[in-house]
Amino acid sequence: MNKEGIHNKTSSLNKNSHKCRKIIRNTRGIELSVNFIVATIIGMVLFIFGVILFKNMINVGTSSTEYLDQQSQRDIQEMLMRGDRVALPLRTVTISPGESHVFGLGLLNAYDSDKKFTIRIHQTSATDKLGNPIATVLLFEEDIQDAIKSKEQKIIPLIIKAPRGAKRGTYELEVRVYYCDNPVNPCIPLAPPNDEQMLYDQEKVLTVTVA
Numbered sequence: 345m346n347k348e349g350i351h352n353k354t355s356s357l358n359k360n361s362h363k364c365r366k367i368i369r370n371t372r373g374i375e376l377s378v379n380f381i382v383a384t385i386i387g388m389v390l391f392i393f394g395v396i397l398f399k400n401m402i403n404v405g406t407s408s409t410e411y412l413d414q415q416s417q418r419d420i421q422e423m424l425m426r427g428d429r430v431a432l433p434l435r436t437v438t439i440s441p442g443e444s445h446v447f448g449l450g451l452l453n454a455y456d457s458d459k460k461f462t463i464r465i466h467q468t469s470a471t472d473k474l475g476n477p478i479a480t481v482l483l484f485e486e487d488i489q490d491a492i493k494s495k496e497q498k499i500i501p502l503i504i505k506a507p508r509g510a511k512r513g514t515y516e517l518e519v520r521v522y523y524c525d526n527p528v529n530p531c532i533p534l535a536p537p538n539d540e541q542m543l544y545d546q547e548k549v550l551t552v553t554v555a
Contacts, residue, residue, distance in 0.1 A: 412448040412501050420450035424497045429454050430521050430545040437504075438553040441512075444483075444505035447550060451500060451521065453492040458527040461544065463488040463500060464520045468549075472513040480510045482517065482552060491527040506554045517550040 416434060423431035431450035439445050453459050464487050470478040483505040492498050504517065521544040524531035533539045 412446050412499065416446075416448040417499060420448050420499050421497070424450045424452045428452065430548065432519065432548045432550075435548065436551045436553075438555055439506055441506050441510040441554060442508040444503055445552070447502040447504065449500050449502055449519070449521075449548075450497060451490070451492055452497050453494055455523075456494055457525070458491060458493050460489065460491045460524045460527045460529070460531040462522045462524070462531040462533055463490075463502070464522065464533060465502065465504075465550075466518045466520075468516050468518050470511075470513060470515045472511065478511045478513045478515075480507065480513075480515075480554075482506055482510070482515055484517070489531055502550075504550065504552055506552070510554050512554050515552045515554065517552065519548040519550060521545055 419433040420431045423433060428450070429452050431452075432447065434447060437445045437447070449463060451461055453461075465484050466486070467481055470480060470482075472478055484503065488500060488502070490498060490500060502519070520533075520539070522531060522533035522539065522542040523544045524542065531542075533542045
């Protein structure tokens with residue numbers, strides 16, 4: 345074989361070798377891209393799973409203290425079906441300092457038009473086991489407003505919490521429900537005893553024992 349033939353063959357081998365190296369580099373690049381995409385997808389899945397798990401943990405943690413249990417909801421619905429305009433089946437509970445409890449209050453709008461309702465909670469007394477006054481005030485939302493359509497029912501949670509430093513004793517809270525004809529504007533009841541005209545039903549008394 346002459347020198348020219350050897351040169352051509354060597355040149356051809358070099359070209360083929362260069363092509364092979366280029367193909368290998370491209371293959372490695374594709375593998376890296378695929379691995380990066382797979383890693384990104386796995387990371388996103390793990391992140392979404394973590395968010396869902398976190399939300400579920402929050403829901404489980406708050407359901408026992410902030411949301412009404414199924415039995416209470418059934419009791420309220422039975423009272424409303426009987427025709428009670430304000431249903432508050434459970435009115436006595438015992439909790440520890442730092443704990444909270446949810447009382448369920450059911451409302452039936454018995455009128456032929458939509459109404460705005462205000463639920464007003466007021467602590468009327470607090471005494472220890474000897475009958476001495478207690479200065480502690482339980483934590484709760486004083487005014488809860490909600491619009492209810494004619495003949496419709498609604499269950500509203502009333503969250504009552506004892507502060508961490510609450511004195512042990514018996515606390516009584518008065519619950520009054522008022523109504524206003526305009527379902528859009530805020531329903532602001534008058535102070536007792538001038539509130540009788542707006543009072544929707546007889547006041548209810550909640551008894552909370554902190555032990």
